[in-house]
Each structure stands twice: as C-alpha cells, then as structure tokens.
Amino acid sequence: MTKFIFVTGGVVSSLGKGITTAAIAVLLEKRGLRVSIQKLDPYINVDPGTMSPFEHGEVYVTEDGAETDLDLGHYERFSHAPINRYSNATTGGIYSEVIRKERRGDYLGKTVQVIPHITDQIQEAIRQGAQRGTDVAVVEIGGTAGDIESLPFLEAIRQFALKLGKGNVCFVHLTLLPYLSASGEMKTKPTQQSVGKLREIGIQPDILVCRCERPMTEEMRRKISLFCNVAPCDVIQEVDVATTIYEVPLDLKREGLDDALVAHLGLERTQAAPMDDWEDLRRRFAEPEGEVEIAVVGKYIQLHDAYKSIYEALAHGGAAHRRRVRVRKIAAEEVCDRDPAELLAGVDGVLVPGGFGERGLEGKIRAVQWAREQGLPFFGICFGMQAMVIEFARNVAGLEGAHTSEVDPGCAAPVIDLMREQRQVEDKGATMRLGAYPCRILDGTRAAAIYGRDMVLERHRHRWEFNNDYKRPLEDAGLTCSGVYEARGLVEIVELSDRPFFLGVQYHPEYKSKPLEPHPLFAAFVGAAIECRAAAAAPPTSKA
Numbered sequence: 214m215t216k217f218i219f220v221t222g223g224v225v226s227s228l229g230k231g232i233t234t235a236a237i238a239v240l241l242e243k244r245g246l247r248v249s250i251q252k253l254d255p256y257i258n259v260d261p262g263t264m265s266p267f268e269h270g271e272v273y274v275t276e277d278g279a280e281t282d283l284d285l286g287h288y289e290r291f292s293h294a295p296i297n298r299y300s301n302a303t304t305g306g307i308y309s310e311v312i313r314k315e316r317r318g319d320y321l322g323k324t325v326q327v328i329p330h331i332t333d334q335i336q337e338a339i340r341q342g343a344q345r346g347t348d349v350a351v352v353e354i355g356g357t358a359g360d361i362e363s364l365p366f367l368e369a370i371r372q373f374a375l376k377l378g379k380g381n382v383c384f385v386h387l388t389l390l391p392y393l394s395a396s397g398e399m400k401t402k403p404t405q406q407s408v409g410k411l412r413e414i415g416i417q418p419d420i421l422v423c424r425c426e427r428p429m430t431e432e433m434r435r436k437i438s439l440f441c442n443v444a445p446c447d448v449i450q451e452v453d454v455a456t457t458i459y460e461v462p463l464d465l466k467r468e469g470l471d472d473a474l475v476a477h478l479g480l481e482r483t484q485a486a487p488m489d490d491w492e493d494l495r496r497r498f499a500e501p502e503g504e505v506e507i508a509v510v511g512k513y514i515q516l517h518d519a520y521k522s523i524y525e526a527l528a529h530g531g532a533a534h535r536r537r538v539r540v541r542k543i544a545a546e547e548v549c550d551r552d553p554a555e556l557l558a559g560v561d562g563v564l565v566p567g568g569f570g571e572r573g574l575e576g577k578i579r580a581v582q583w584a585r586e587q588g589l590p591f592f593g594i595c596f597g598m599q600a601m602v603i604e605f606a607r608n609v610a611g612l613e614g615a616h617t618s619e620v621d622p623g624c625a626a627p628v629i630d631l632m633r634e635q636r637q638v639e640d641k642g643a644t645m646r647l648g649a650y651p652c653r654i655l656d657g658t659r660a661a662a663i664y665g666r667d668m669v670l671e672r673h674r675h676r677w678e679f680n681n682d683y684k685r686p687l688e689d690a691g692l693t694c695s696g697v698y699e700a701r702g703l704v705e706i707v708e709l710s711d712r713p714f715f716l717g718v719q720y721h722p723e724y725k726s727k728p729l730e731p732h733p734l735f736a737a738f739v740g741a742a743i744e745c746r747a748a749a750a751a752p753p754t755s756k757a
C-alpha cells in the first residue's frame with residue numbers, strides 16, 4: 214500500500230517548498246523506496262501553459278507533453294520519480310473535470326458542491342498522481358496555509374488522511390523563522406500562527422521544516438515544539454544553503470529529516486544508503502577549479518525563474534567540468550539598439566533560450582551573429598535555434614527577407630514557418646508541439662559526437678518549425694541539419710560542423726538535465742566555452 218507525505222507551506226511563499234519536496238524524495242529513494250511526487254496548484258488556469266513567464270516563471274514540459282509547474286523540474290532533477298501529466302493538478306483542471314461530469318449527468322439529482330465533489334476530485338487526482346508501484350507518494354500543496362484558494366486542497370488532504378488512517382500519512386509543514394536584525398533574534402510567532410491556520414482546518418503537522426538564515430537554538434526548537442504540538446525531534450531546521458540548492462538533501466539528512474519521516478510512516482526498517490554521489494556533487498559546486506562566463510540573451514531575463522531549467526542545466530554542465538558557470542543575463546531588447554560587443558565582450562559562450570513573439574528577436578539574431586563572427590561557442594534553444602537559422606539565412610546564405618512567419622507572416626523567405634496542422638489551431642492552451650519526440654542524429658556531425666548515439670528523445674514546446682523549402686540553400690551555404698524527426702521530416706538540430714560548438718536545437722534539452730547526469734549538450738557547450746576561455750588567456754604563440 215502506498216503511503217503519503219503531504220508538504221504544505223506557511224508564513225510566506227518562495228520558501229523553496231519545491232526543492233524541499235524534491236529533497237524528501239531523494240532521501241526516501243536512498244532508503245530503497247519507490248517514490249512518486251506530485252504538485253497540487255491552487256490557481257484556476259488549467260495548466261500554466263498560458264501564463265506569462267514574467268508572472269509564473271518557466272513552464273516545465275513533461276515527457277508525455279504536459280505543460281506544468283516549474284517545481285516539477287526540481288522533482289525530476291533531484292529524484293528518479295516518474296513525472297508525467299498526473300504529476301501536476303490545478304484548481305482549473307479539477308473544476309473542469311467536475312463540471313464535465315456534472316454536464317454528463319454523473320451527479321444527477323445532486324447539488325454539486327466544493328465538499329464533497331471538488332474535494333473528492335482532488336483526492337482522485339492524488340490517487341492518480343501516486344504512480345503504480347509507489348511506496349511513498351510525496352504531494353506538495355502549492356500556495357500558503359491561509360490562502361482562500363488552497364482551502365479545498367487542505368480539506369481534501371485532511372479527508373484523505375482520515376481514510377488512510379494513522380501511520381500511512383505524514384504532514385510536513387514548511388515555515389519561516391524570520392531573523393530581525395534590529396533585535397538580533399529569530400522569531401517563532403509566524404510559524405506558530407501558520408500551524409494554527411492548519412489546525413483550524415483539522416491538520417496537525419507531524420514534522421515542521423523551518424527555513425532560517427542561521428541555525429536555531431535548542432531553546433527555539435523547544436518553544437516551537439511546545440507551541441506547535443510537534444515533538445522536538447520533528448522540528449527540523451533548513452538553514453540557507455552556502456553554494457547550491459543541491460546541498461539541501463545533505464543538509465536535511467544531517468538534521469534527521471529522513472529518520473523523522475520513516476518513523477512517522479512506520480518504515481524504520483529501511484536502510485539508508487550513503488550519500489556519496491551528493492557529497493561529490495556538493496564538492497563540485499563548492500570547490501570549483503575555475504569559472505567560465507556564459508551570456509544568456511533572452512526576453513525574460515528579469516525573472517530568474519523564467520529560465521530556471523536553463524540556468525540549472527548550465528550549472529550541471531559546469532559541475533561536469535568542475536567549473537562554476539557565471540551567467541551574464543542580457544535583455545535581448547538591449548542588443549537591438551546597442552553594439553553587441555558592449556554587452557557581450559568577455560563572455561566565453563552565448564546561449565539564446567526559447568521565447569515567443571517579436572520583442573527582442575532582432576537582438577537575439579544580432580547576438581548569434583556576434584558569436585559567429587567572434588568564433589565563440591553558441592547554443593540556441595527553440596526560439597534561439599530559430600534565431601540561429603534566420604541569422605545564417607540572412608548573413609551567410611544571403612537569403613533576403615529571411616524571417617520567421619511568427620513575427621513577419623508576409624516575409625520574403627520564411628525560413629521558420631508554421632506547419633499545416635498548426636495553421637488550423639485556434640485554442641492557445643496545450644496545442645503546441647509538446648513533449649518527447651525521437652530525433653535521429655546524422656552520422657559524423659558534432660551532435661553525433663556529443664550525444665554518442667544516433668537516436669535521442671527530447672522534449673518540445675513550440676508551434677513553428679524549420680522550413681524544409683529552405684533546407685537546400687542553407688545546407689549549400691554550410692549549415693548542417695544534424696538531427697531530424699524522421700516521421701515528419703522535421704529538422705530538430707542545426708549546427709556549424711566546423712566549429713567546436715555552434716548548435717541550435719528545436720527542442721528543450723534543459724528539461725532533461727540533472728545534476729548527477731548533466732545533459733550532454735550542456736556539458737559540451739560549457740566544455741567548449743572553457744576551451745575558448747583558455748585559448749583567449751593563452752599568450753599568443755610566436756609564428757616562426
């Protein structure tokens with residue numbers, strides 16, 4: 214029988230609930246348990262696919278093509294839990310399902326209400342999220358205790374726990390111990406109040422994870438224990454990490470979180486395997502042998518979360534080479550009206566991530582051109598790959614009016630264009646090319662050398678595609694189309710094969726990079742940037 218851990222949050226948002234949830238999964242997997250992870254989001258969008266990255270951060274795409282919350286990215290990066298469309302449920306999705314059933318007549322004669330119909334549907338989603346064969350399902354509830362929107366979710370998990378009975382469910386509540394510099398002390402009152410909010414609903418947390426800037430004292434632990442009705446050994450501190458979020462599983466283990474969890478779930482007999490791999494990872498981040506600087510030229514750089522998986526994948530690529538990756542975030546729009554050299558000088562590589570719409574596109578194209586002319590490594594992802602194709606078409610192949618029809622539908626040379634089936638699409642939600650598609654890699658190319666295999670599965674999220682009408686002229690001018698989705702003849706990878714790394718991919722490799730298994734393209738890109746930096750630093754060799 215599957216046991217459940219529910220992770221709620223209190224006091225404020227942005228406490229790193231997703232990372233804590235992911236770390237819990239790591240610790241349980243180390244005990245040999247099969248774990249699943251799920252996020253329940255209280256917002257009314259059916260999925261975050263239609264939200265602005267400025268507002269909600271990146272949209273994370275699962276292998277089976279669901280557009281989900283970025284916390285699922287943490288889950289996949291940290292753990293081996295199977296992540297798919299059932300791993301994220303929202304108020305919008307829950308209500309649509311209940312309304313669909315109501316229209317079908319499933320509740321004939323009944324008044325359809327939040328309790329029991331919505332709360333039942335939430336419990337159904339929780340059961341679906343706990344994948345088959347799971348020993349422990351970890352379920353993160355989005356939002357903060359006390360939010361109006363979270364209420365039905367909290368009520369649903371309370372009912373769920375009652376049905377499963379004691380010993381099968383554990384409630385973990387993540388809170389904040391704010392430090393007041395004026396008085397030089399940490400305060401427990403917000404934690405007490407947020408636990409009070411949960412208890413009003415009928416949930417008594419079993420474990421408290423307290424985020425704090427500095428370690429708490431034993432006296433504070435006793436006070437929190439007393440006021441919150443939680444045993445002192447179940448009051449766990451999570452002090453801000455020194456260098457990387459990948460320290461969190463190690464820190465929480467040191468604080469005894471996994472012992473506390475298995476004790477509550479009656480799983481004490483499981484043996485904890487050593488955390489050597491995570492220790493090694495921590496050292497790679499904490500003691501790098503040097504650094505390298507990568508420019509990320511994008512539209513949404515003001516918000517770190519908007520390119521979360523990209524920044525993480527770059528860090529993984531750096532860790533693979535024991536280098537710290539410094540990211541220079543550059544607003545694509547700025548590159549439109551300033552000399553790229555002013556903004557980009559000194560970087561060791563340029564990455565243009567995915568994006569939508571006109572704003573900043575010309576800046577991205579200029580950044581590609583600058584990287585090409587300077588001989589710097591370049592990595593284009595999705596819209597970034599499309600920018601690379603446009604730049605090459607205009608400036609190398611001499612195709613006048615080369616553009617994407619996303620921005621200029623009437624352009625003379627739509628090197629990036631909509632496929633026929635996308636032209637009929639009217640709804641915006643969940644209608645892009647989404648999820649994993651197989652890509653065949655051409656022998657003898659850079660892509661083949663980097664991947665070391667001829668077939669890969671990578672995840673997509675876009676409408677526009679490389680236009681095969683221009684394949685010949687672009688290839689004649691020196692662009693290599695090194696990866697294709699054969700079933701549809703779609704170009705997935707383009708590269709300048711004579712460069713160490715000048716490559717664009719139509720898909721999003723960042724979704725599949727993990728700290729312990731860096732994505733080969735990110736590792737190779739950072740590797741090329743390291744080489745480039747070394748070459749720039751080397752004294753010029755005197756020619757005989």
Ligand code: GLN
Pocket residue numbers: 566567568569570594595596597619674675676677678
């Ligand atoms: N706007 C482009 C498209 O829809 C690229 C999307 C992306 O970068 N994710 O094809």
